[in-house]
Each structure stands twice: as C-alpha cells, then as structure tokens.
Amino acid sequence: MIDSGVRKLALSHLWVAFGAFGLASVLGLYQVLERSGVITAMQSPAVYFASVSTHGVLMAFVLTIFFIMGFGYVTAVSSLKTPLWNPAFCWAGFWLALAGTGLAALPLLIGRASVLYTFYPPVQANALFYIGATLLVVASWLWCVVMIVMHGQWKKAHPGEPVPLPMFATTANAILWLWTSAGVAAEMLFQLIPWALGLAATVDVGMARTLFAWTLHPIVYFWLIPAYLALYSFVPKAAGGRLFSHELGRAAFVMLLVFSLPIGFHHLYMDPEQGAGFKLSHGVGTFLVALPTLMTAFTVTASMEMAGRQRGGSGLFGWIGALPWRNPMVLAGILAAAMLVLGGFGGIVNASYAMNAMVHNTAWVPGHFHLIFAGTTVIMYMAIAYYIWPQLNGKALCSDKLPLIQLWSWFIGMVILTTPWHILGLLGQPRRISSVTYNSLLTLAWEPYELAMIVGGGVLTASALLFLHILAKSQRQSVTEQSFEIEYAEYFHPVTRVPALLNGFTVWNLIILALMLANFGYPIAQFFLVKTFGSTGWGY
Amino acid sequence: MHIDPLEKKWIYVVLAAIALFLGVIFYTAAVRNIHPPGHIETVDSASLHLGEEFAEDKLGARAQADGSVRVTLVAARYGFYPRDIRVPEGTPVTFRIASADVLHGVHVPMTNMSTMIVPGYISTVTTSFPKPGEYPMLCNEYCGMGHDHMWSKLTVVARERWNAAE
Ligand code: HEM
Numbered sequence: 001m002i003d004s005g006v007r008k009l010a011l012s013h014l015w016v017a018f019g020a021f022g023l024a025s026v027l028g029l030y031q032v033l034e035r036s037g038v039i040t041a042m043q044s045p046a047v048y049f050a051s052v053s054t055h056g057v058l059m060a061f062v063l064t065i066f067f068i069m070g071f072g073y074v075t076a077v078s079s080l081k082t083p084l085w086n087p088a089f090c091w092a093g094f095w096l097a098l099a100g101t102g103l104a105a106l107p108l109l110i111g112r113a114s115v116l117y118t119f120y121p122p123v124q125a126n127a128l129f130y131i132g133a134t135l136l137v138v139a140s141w142l143w144c145v146v147m148i149v150m151h152g153q154w155k156k157a158h159p160g161e162p163v164p165l166p167m168f169a170t171t172a173n174a175i176l177w178l179w180t181s182a183g184v185a186a187e188m189l190f191q192l193i194p195w196a197l198g199l200a201a202t203v204d205v206g207m208a209r210t211l212f213a214w215t216l217h218p219i220v221y222f223w224l225i226p227a228y229l230a231l232y233s234f235v236p237k238a239a240g241g242r243l244f245s246h247e248l249g250r251a252a253f254v255m256l257l258v259f260s261l262p263i264g265f266h267h268l269y270m271d272p273e274q275g276a277g278f279k280l281s282h283g284v285g286t287f288l289v290a291l292p293t294l295m296t297a298f299t300v301t302a303s304m305e306m307a308g309r310q311r312g313g314s315g316l317f318g319w320i321g322a323l324p325w326r327n328p329m330v331l332a333g334i335l336a337a338a339m340l341v342l343g344g345f346g347g348i349v350n351a352s353y354a355m356n357a358m359v360h361n362t363a364w365v366p367g368h369f370h371l372i373f374a375g376t377t378v379i380m381y382m383a384i385a386y387y388i389w390p391q392l393n394g395k396a397l398c399s400d401k402l403p404l405i406q407l408w409s410w411f412i413g414m415v416i417l418t419t420p421w422h423i424l425g426l427l428g429q430p431r432r433i434s435s436v437t438y439n440s441l442l443t444l445a446w447e448p449y450e451l452a453m454i455v456g457g458g459v460l461t462a463s464a465l466l467f468l469h470i471l472a473k474s475q476r477q478s479v480t481e482q483s484f485e486i487e488y489a490e491y492f493h494p495v496t497r498v499p500a501l502l503n504g505f506t507v508w509n510l511i512i513l514a515l516m517l518a519n520f521g522y523p524i525a526q527f528f529l530v531k532t533f534g535s536t537g538w539g540y
Numbered sequence: 541m542h543i544d545p546l547e548k549k550w551i552y553v554v555l556a557a558i559a560l561f562l563g564v565i566f567y568t569a570a571v572r573n574i575h576p577p578g579h580i581e582t583v584d585s586a587s588l589h590l591g592e593e594f595a596e597d598k599l600g601a602r603a604q605a606d607g608s609v610r611v612t613l614v615a616a617r618y619g620f621y622p623r624d625i626r627v628p629e630g631t632p633v634t635f636r637i638a639s640a641d642v643l644h645g646v647h648v649p650m651t652n653m654s655t656m657i658v659p660g661y662i663s664t665v666t667t668s669f670p671k672p673g674e675y676p677m678l679c680n681e682y683c684g685m686g687h688d689h690m691w692s693k694l695t696v697v698a699r700e701r702w703n704a705a706e
C-alpha cells in the first residue's frame with residue numbers, strides 16, 4: 001500500500017519528468033524541420049543549437065533523473081512493503097533538483113548555454129548552466145542515499161532473506177549512478193565551474209573529455225535499468241505469467257553495474273588524448289556488457305513464451321500471437337524489445353574498436369541512441385507510467401484504447417525517424433549540423449532522408465502530447481476506488497535463498513573500484529604527469 | 541542457486557559470440573595493425589603559429605622519404621587549413637592535425653579518415669584512399685555557430701599526376 005505522502009512525492013517527480021519530456025519533444029520536431037531546410041525563414045544556427053542543447057539536457061538529464069527518482073520511491077515502498085525513509089530528505093532532493101533544473105534552464109533558453117548536453121569545453125557556457133546541472137546531479141545523490149538506506153534497513157530486518165528483485169535492481173541503479181556521476185561531477189567542480197567563474201584561466205580539454213567519458217557510458221544503463229526492471233517485474237505479470245529466472249535477473253543487474261562502468265573510452269576511440277591500449281581494454285568491456293542484456297532477453301522471452309502457451313498459444317511462434325497485445329505493458333515490452341534488437345546491431349558497429357571510424361560523430365550516432373534511448377527506454381517509462389498512474393491517483397486510466405494508440409505511434413514514429421537517420425550517417429552526414437552548406441554532390445542524396453525524418457518527428461511529437469493528455473485527463477477524473485497496490489511478477493522457480501553475492505553490493509563495489517583504477521587510473525593520472533596545455537574559454 | 545539447463549546453453553552461446561567479435565577485433569588490431577588514432581602528443585594550441593610543425597609555411601601535403609605522404613593541417617573556425625589538399629591514390633597518407641581554438645572533428649565521408657581534434661593535443665591518423673576523386677573533409681564536432689560551414693576539400697589524384705608542390 002502506497003501512502004498518500006509517497007504518492008504525492010512520486011507524482012511531483014513524474015510530472016516534472018514528463019513536462020520536460022513534452023517540451024523537449026516539441027523542440028525535437030522544430031529541429032528536424034530546421035535542419036531539413038524546407039522552410040528557409042526558419043534557418044538559424046543560434047536557435048538550432050540553443051534548442052538542441054535544451055532538448056538534450058531535458059531528455060538526457062531532467063526526464064531521466066526525475067523519472068528514476070520518482071519511480072524509485074514507489075518501487076522501494078511497494079516492493080519492500082515498508083514506509084518511506086525520511087520523507088523530508090526526499091523532498092529536499094526534489095526541490096534541490098528542481099532548483100538546479102531552473103538555474104540551468106535560464107541560460108539554456110536564451111542561448112547562453114549552447115554547449116550541448118555533453119558540455120564540451122573549451123566553448124564556454126554561462127556559469128549558471130554548469131552550477132544548475134551540478135545541483136541537479138547532487139540532488140539525485142540524495143535519492144541514492146534513500147535507496148541504499150532502505151535496502152540496508154530491510155536486509156537488517158530480514159536476515160538471510162533475498163531482497164525483492166525490484167528493490168535489488170533499484171539499489172544497483174543508485175550505486176551505479178553514484179559511481180557514474182562522479183566523473184561529470186569532478187569535471188564540473190574542478191574544471192568547468194572554476195573556469196566559467198573566472199577562477200581558473202584555462203581548462204585541460206583532454207582531461208575534461210576523459211572525465212565526461214567516465215560518465216557517458218554507464219549513464220546509459222542508469223537510464224535503462226528502470227526499463228529492465230519493468231521487463232523483469234511488470235511485463236511477465238501483465239502477460240499473465242511468471243518470471244522465468246529471478247536469480248539470473250539479479251546476476252544481470254550486478255553485471256550491468258560492474259561491466260558498464262569501466263568502459264567509457266568507446267566514446268573516445270577517435271580522440272588523441274588517450275592511447276590505443278586503454279581504448280582496446282575499454283573496448284573489451286564494451287562487448288562484455290552485452291552479456292547481461294542478452295541474458296535479460298532470454299529470461300524475459302522465456303517468461304513471455306510460458307505466458308503465451310498458458311493462454312493457448314502453440315507452435316514455434318504461435319505463443320507470440322497469443323500474448324495480450326492490448327495490454328499496454330505487454331505491448332510496450334514487445335515494442336521495446338523490437339527496438340532493442342534493431343539498435344543492438346547498430347551498437348555492435350559503434351563498439352567495434354576500428355569500425356567506429358566510419359560512423360563516429362555521423363548522423364548514425366543520434367539515429368542509434370534515439371532508437372535505444374528515446375525508443376526502448378522511453379517506451380518502457382511510458383508503460384510504467386500507465387501502470388502506476390492508477391495506483392498513484394486512485395483512478396483508472398481515462399481510456400483503454402488511447403494508451404495503445406500512443407505506444408504504437410511512438411514505435412512507428414521512432415522507426416520512421418531513426419531509419420533515415422542511420423542512412424544519413426552512412427552517407428557521411430555529420431551529426432549536430434543545423435543546415436547543409438557543403439558544396440558537394442554527396443549532399444544531394446541526403447535530402448529525401450531529411451524529409452522522412454520530419455514525418456517521424458511529427459508522429460513522435462503527436463504521440464508525446466497524447467501521452468501527456470492521457471496522464472492529465474486520467475488524473476483529473478472524478479474519484480473511483482482503487483487499491484494503491486503495485487504488484488510484481490512472481491517467480492517460476494520458487495525462491496528460497498540466494499547467494500550473498502547476489503543479495504548485496506559490498507564485494508561488487510570493491511571489484512568496481514579495482515576495475516576503475518585499472519581502466520581510468522593511469523589515463524587520468526597522465527594529465528598530471530606530462531606537460532599539458534589548457535585552453536582559454538571560447539564563445540560560440 | 542538455480543540455473544536452468546537452457547539458460548546455461550544460452551549463456552555459452554552468448555559468450556561464444558562475444559569471444560568471436562573480440563577475436564576479430566584483436567586479430568585486426570594485432571595482426572593487421574588497425575587501430576583508432578591516439579598517440580598522446582601535446583601541443584600549445586595558442587601558439588601554433590610560433591611552433592615548428594604547425595607554422596603556416598609548414599602546412600600542406602608533402603612526400604616522405606619512404607614514399608608515403610604527410611599532410612599537416614590546422615583546424616580552426618571554420619575550416620581545415622590549407623583548405624585544398626591533394627593526395628595520391630593508393631598511398632599511405634598520414635594526417636597530423638592541431639586545433640588553433642576549440643574542439644573539432646574531421647571525417648572524410650565513406651572512408652575511415654576520421655579523428656577528433658582536441659585543443660592541446662596533436663591528432664595523427666594514417667589511411668590510404670583507393671579511389672581518385674574529390675572528397676569533402678567535414679567537421680563533425682560542434683565547434684560554434686559556423687560549424688555547418690566548416691569543411692575543406694580533399695582531392696585524390698592518380699599517383700602519376702600527384703606532385704607534392706601543389
Ligand atoms: C519527439 C521526438 C524527437 C525528435 C523529433 C528528436 C529529434 C532530435 C534532433 C533533430 C536532434 C539533433 C541532432 C543533431 O543535431 O545531430 C536531437 C538531439 C537529441 N535528442 Fe532527440 N528527438 C526526439 C526525442 C528524443 C527523446 C525521447 C530523447 C531521449 C529521451 C532524445 C534525446 C536526444 C539527445 C540526448 C539529443 C542531443 C544530441 C546531441 O547533443 O548531439 N530525443 N533530437
């Protein structure tokens with residue numbers, strides 16, 4: 001039973017998340033229109049780069065952090081069946097995060113922070129932007145503390161019992177985020193903020209890129225873990241089945257935590273400030289992190305197959321048709337998996353140590369991450385919202401049909417948007433350009449694909465607004481009785497006990513420490529060992 | 541701990557696939573010597589014009605004693621200088637690039653000539669171009685409001701028509 005305090009806390013977080021998402025989606029539509037050049041009056045690099053910076057920050061940091069915090073509180077109280085630890089502390093986290101977002105938004109919206117969500121110095125933003133973004137991250141650490149404390153208290157009260165899988169995954173994510181955000185936080189606190197305030201004259205760009213790469217890979221798994229949690233805990237239940245293997249699920253979350261951290265240099269394959277050896281060692285880790293995802297694919301597929309067969313499906317594929325496709329959670333799970341498979345192939349290309357040169361920083365890259373992040377991850381956020389909204393509001397969703405239309409249109413829009421985007425990348429189009437001015441025949445081939453992207457963007461933005469409409473309308477209905485109870489999938493193989501290694505994180509933290517020292521220790525230390533030359537700030 | 545036999549099989553299959561991918565990468569790296577760029581050489585981006593390698597009269601394409609070609613470039617808003625480069629086909633070409641201002645990237649579409657150009661560091665990338673023709677060299681990292689306009693021309697000519705003086 002989720003008490004009213006937690007409901008209000010969660011709804012506040014989720015509304016900020018989805019409000020940011022709605023605004024950023026409209027910006028996304030503007031961007032595909034602007035960059036295609038069909039409306040000449042629209043052309044403006046100043047507006048475009050302000051918009052892409054805002055869209056990127058809202059989607060990658062605001063939507064995700066607020067969603068993960070809000071959903072994490074719900075997961076903690078509902079899976080552990082204990083009251084929330086220290087609500088005042090949780091609210092402090094919310095207000096601090098909101099203040100940080102507001103501070104960062106001011107310079108962003110007026111074009112004083114057009115440095116993109118990756119902050120790449122030495123182009124310099126207004127100091128408020130860096131300070132606001134840092135506050136947002138620091139606020140999210142309060143959430144991490146709450147998750148870790150609740151996990152620990154439950155274990156103390158239930159010695160020897162396995163922590164419920166949803167909470168185990170959420171705690172793994174909180175620990176993952178503490179490790180992950182340390183890189184960007186160090187970049188902000190020791191490099192960008194002093195430099196933007198004029199306290200430091202120069203910034204070492206190589207060091208800044210290395211610290212950002214520390215964050216840039218595992219952050220993807222921070223975004224993804226709630227989606228995986230839903231795949232393990234909500235989707236099989238919604239399909240009328242049980243989770244095939246909960247122990248391997250735990251193992252998968254532990255592996256996501258451990259393997260996703262020491263591999264950020266695949267974002268620096270093309271960079272001069274790191275050597276081939278460390279790039280290769282990060283490259284190896286990059287392939288290993290495919291293992292937990294493929295284990296997840298197996299476990300979830302097996303759970304769904306059993307559910308489908310129980311519902312009378314037969315034959316090799318007949319069980320797929322027998323699944324309840326009209327259930328939003330099941331539908332989203334299937335569509336998310338489809339996008340993950342498509343995106344996974346692209347990811348293998350990106351991850352390949354040498355093949356990366358062909359696609360690095362081309363339009364292929366935003367094509368790829370929109371498919372996996374805006375596609376797979378966000379469609380699961382939507383399904384989670386549909387599932388928990390009635391329990392948070394005490395009111396059923398306003399319609400059975402609209403959510404299905406919304407989820408399908410998100411999927412279809414994403415396919416229409418990202419397929420041409422990938423092709424543009426293979427045709428050599430760089431990412432992050434606001435217009436095509438190269439005097440080259442090559443660019444003639446780009447035009448039809450840019451037009452197709454507008455169609456995709458239009459469908460997606462309509463779908464995003466429909467999503468907000470469904471949530472708002474459902475919440476505004478007059479009250480009907482609801483249970484406020486969130487249910488998680490049961491396990492096919494009954495749980496008695498699990499090995500201690502799969503029930504806690506102490507050993508794993510030590511292993512992470514060792515791996516991070518091995519893969520980042522020298523690459524960071526080198527900036528202190530050799531003579532490097534910093535850069536002064538540049539406008540843009 | 542309970543692991544279903546099917547699960548075990550699947551994990552072996554996945555591990556074998558990962559080993560295969562990594563095997564290919566190690567093979568191309570160790571045997572064919574294909575690496576991404578990365579040599580960790582620093583340079584003072586604020587004083588390139590005073591330095592040995594990137595002063596204005598040192599830029600451009602030059603034949604090397606071993607038959608390869610070296611192209612020295614400065615990346616700066618908004619172009620790769622000199623903006624018109626000619627190189628011979630089918631010949632190893634080593635690019636040495638330094639930024640005079642902010643972050644840039646360079647990519648010759650449809651080829652693996654690609655590197656980031658980070659202020660304070662020298663980028664080195666070696667490749668060869670099998671097909672003659674005109675190629676754009678595009679900046680592929682956001683570098684300011686003129687980023688869309690940042691590109692230069694690379695012309696690959698038949699080996700006998702190439703002369704280094706150009
Ligand atoms: C409404 C649908 C969307 C459209 C039409 C759209 C379109 C775009 C476009 C055109 C860009 C600029 C890319 C460039 O200049 O290279 C962009 C950037 C970006 N998008 Fe979206 N997007 C949408 C939804 C999303 C969602 C849902 C997410 C994630 C949750 C997302 C995350 C990002 C990020 C992080 C960037 C920044 C990329 C960068 O700095 O290079 N987008 N988007």
Ligand SMILES: [Cu+2]
Binds near residue numbers: 217220264266
């Ligand atoms: Cu990554």
Ligand SMILES: [Cu+2]
Binds near residue numbers: 680682683686688690
């Ligand atoms: Cu540029």
